[in-house]
Amino acid sequence: MADPTRRGKSSDGISRRGFIAGTGSILGLGLAAQAGYGTPAAASSAPAPAPIADGAQVPVLVIGTGYGGSVTALRLAQAGVDVHMVEMGMAWDTPGSDGKIFANTRTPDVRSYWLRTRTKQPLSNFLGFPLDKDVPLYTGILDAEEFGGITVYQGRGVGGGSLVNGGMAVTPLRQRFSGILPSVDVNEMYDVYYPRANAGLGVNHIDPAWFETAECYQYARVGRKHAQRSGFPFVFVPNVYDFEYMKQEATGAVPKSALNAEVLYGNNHGKKSLQKTYLAQAKATGRVAISPLHKVTSVAPASGGRYLVTIEQLNTTGGVIATKAVTADRVFFAAGSVGTSKLLVKLKATGVLPNLNNEIGKGWGENGNVMCGRANHLWDPTGRLQSSMPTGGIDNWDAGGAFAEVAPLPTGIETFASFYLSITRNPNRAQFTWNAAAGRVELNWQTAWKQPSIDAAKTIFDKINAKEGTIYRTDLFGVYKIWGDHLTYHPLGGAVLNRATDNYGRLHGYQGLYVIDGALIPGNVTVNPFVTITALAERNIEHIIAADL
Numbered sequence: 001m002a003d004p005t006r007r008g009k010s011s012d013g014i015s016r017r018g019f020i021a022g023t024g025s026i027l028g029l030g031l032a033a034q035a036g037y038g039t040p041a042a043a044s045s046a047p048a049p050a051p052i053a054d055g056a057q058v059p060v061l062v063i064g065t066g067y068g069g070s071v072t073a074l075r076l077a078q079a080g081v082d083v084h085m086v087e088m089g090m091a092w093d094t095p096g097s098d099g100k101i102f103a104n105t106r107t108p109d110v111r112s113y114w115l116r117t118r119t120k121q122p123l124s125n126f127l128g129f130p131l132d133k134d135v136p137l138y139t140g141i142l143d144a145e146e147f148g149g150i151t152v153y154q155g156r157g158v159g160g161g162s163l164v165n166g167g168m169a170v171t172p173l174r175q176r177f178s179g180i181l182p183s184v185d186v187n188e189m190y191d192v193y194y195p196r197a198n199a200g201l202g203v204n205h206i207d208p209a210w211f212e213t214a215e216c217y218q219y220a221r222v223g224r225k226h227a228q229r230s231g232f233p234f235v236f237v238p239n240v241y242d243f244e245y246m247k248q249e250a251t252g253a254v255p256k257s258a259l260n261a262e263v264l265y266g267n268n269h270g271k272k273s274l275q276k277t278y279l280a281q282a283k284a285t286g287r288v289a290i291s292p293l294h295k296v297t298s299v300a301p302a303s304g305g306r307y308l309v310t311i312e313q314l315n316t317t318g319g320v321i322a323t324k325a326v327t328a329d330r331v332f333f334a335a336g337s338v339g340t341s342k343l344l345v346k347l348k349a350t351g352v353l354p355n356l357n358n359e360i361g362k363g364w365g366e367n368g369n370v371m372c373g374r375a376n377h378l379w380d381p382t383g384r385l386q387s388s389m390p391t392g393g394i395d396n397w398d399a400g401g402a403f404a405e406v407a408p409l410p411t412g413i414e415t416f417a418s419f420y421l422s423i424t425r426n427p428n429r430a431q432f433t434w435n436a437a438a439g440r441v442e443l444n445w446q447t448a449w450k451q452p453s454i455d456a457a458k459t460i461f462d463k464i465n466a467k468e469g470t471i472y473r474t475d476l477f478g479v480y481k482i483w484g485d486h487l488t489y490h491p492l493g494g495a496v497l498n499r500a501t502d503n504y505g506r507l508h509g510y511q512g513l514y515v516i517d518g519a520l521i522p523g524n525v526t527v528n529p530f531v532t533i534t535a536l537a538e539r540n541i542e543h544i545i546a547a548d549l
């Protein structure tokens, strides 16, 4: 069994008190947003292009600038179609007063959260101490959207989830694909669209020789050792973070990002977010315009087969400063699984788009996300310096229904903790519905529905703990709570392909309306989802351009 005394004193002599103090400041405890620190600059030197005008008429309007939206905009523009993208979050192109665009995970500030007055960190506690703190209300980058039984984390801004995510760019195993999207041709996906998505996203692989010696991946090597000693396969996972850049960070040649605990609230360097890939290419065509801080609230049929789109322009505290009416020949819903589902459910229930079918809002899942930490022995340190970009996982999908990322805890001090985000085979699916009295869309996910995920994760970690003589951490998600079962990073479904839409994302009931994001995928992809969302969008838009335009 684990040695309980090690909780009091770490091997390098840091007292528990010093340990807590260090970690506290590092993870945000006690570091209130100092006046001015990280305050976004009022204006950038270059004037921003004018946002969409009230009364504008556009051929194509794309709602959202995440993976689905970015693929759509680029491919349509390359086909000669003008596109306007509407994004409720900020542009994230202007440094704050600290010279940086994005905040650090150790010091969340005004930029970090979408319209909250208190942070809601995925790891809420450390050694019994809560980590969350007050922040000013702001249209920050990470939305912790709370439904009854689950908190759904999402990126807000031009680039969507690519701004905040861990960059893990995983193509599911070919033999598992027909269980993910049964109506989609497997060969087409693996021969054409997954390779196209990987190329478009700039996916790269870690140099295995560097991995073996890099200080910042000691945590991953410890994770691999423990997995392999219990007989589990450890697999390297590609990423969109530039590993060559990370190598240079390690030598001190370039400004640090992954090696400076940046992720969740944005990466100032190194990560090939959509702003640097699909969206950069889309803008370069000269056919794509983007309106940040604009939120679509309605899409209604208009004369001539067009659609009337209602858009609220927001200020940085979420206030509505203008309401615009725009007409579009075609509208692509790419607001993410939750954003697209919420819009469609509301529009159907309130009679604006009554012909949408009864599949709208159904088939939502959380990709079986569950987190946990293990307390290692003193002779198994995971390292003070941890790259915030995970690069390996434990694959026990076939035997136990779990794929566990070996995740970082980039606190800056030795924690002797191994931390994991597991993606599991959780069969539970939730539904979005319209609550007319409250005037909002609700999701009926129940916290207890995570039990299959916990059971699947335990097939890996119970075995590793037994083999290593270690225990679960109980201090990361509350007071004596082992499982981070209250959240997801991977919302999927709500307008499922070939049910709410046809087999290419055309919404049933309305010509010219399409879904092209994670809402199409029924709840689970067996691995991290953005490569599959991108590849499916590549497939669908190619077909739509050929057949509809």
Ligand code: FAE
Residues within 6 Å of the ligand: 063, 064, 065, 066, 067, 068, 069, 086, 087, 088, 089, 153, 154, 155, 156, 157, 158, 159, 160, 161, 162, 164, 165, 166, 167, 168, 169, 170, 264, 294, 295, 296, 297, 334, 335, 336, 337, 339, 340, 343, 489, 490, 491, 517, 518, 519, 528, 529, 530, 531, 533
């Ligand atoms: P998404 O990227 O969410 O884009 C939707 C966009 O629409 C957002 O920018 C919204 O602000 C915007 N929007 C929403 N509603 C409206 C509206 N009404 N009007 C205008 N704009 C609107 O959608 N996935 C991986 O594969 N690997 C990882 O390592 C990984 N790590 C993650 C870590 C974190 C912390 C989080 C939150 C997610 C992570 N994900 C990861 C999930 C991944 O980012 C997510 O599946 C995709 O971003 C979803 O892509 P979509 O195009 O569906």
